[in-house]
Amino acid sequence: MASKRNGTLYLGVTSDLPGRAYQHRNGLVEGFSKKHGCWLLVWYQASDDLQAARYRELQMKKWKRAWKIELIEQENPQWMDLYETLF
Numbered sequence: 001m002a003s004k005r006n007g008t009l010y011l012g013v014t015s016d017l018p019g020r021a022y023q024h025r026n027g028l029v030e031g032f033s034k035k036h037g038c039w040l041l042v043w044y045q046a047s048d049d050l051q052a053a054r055y056r057e058l059q060m061k062k063w064k065r066a067w068k069i070e071l072i073e074q075e076n077p078q079w080m081d082l083y084e085t086l087f
Contacts, residue, residue, distance in 0.1 A: 001038040002072075005079040009068055010038035013057045017044060018086045025083065041083045043072045 001010040014020035047053040
């Protein structure tokens with residue numbers, strides 16, 4: 001999730017991406033993403049293994065910001081909101 005292009009980034013894991021993204025978009029989740037206005041879904045990675053997804057999240061949280069931006073821009077160079085593509 002992002003606040004805007006090159007804005008604040010939020011990284012998390014969920015087993016219900018459409019539902020979780022809806023919560024973030026509508027300010028239903030207290031915490032970092034609400035405080036910083038991270039409501040745009042700009043990148044996601046699907047996984048059938050929750051443990052592997054959590055490990056990947058922990059790895060990525062240690063990444064430099066530039067690496068995260070590069071990953072987003074490889075798949076979504078315009079930083080389009082991908083929420084509607086989930087349906």
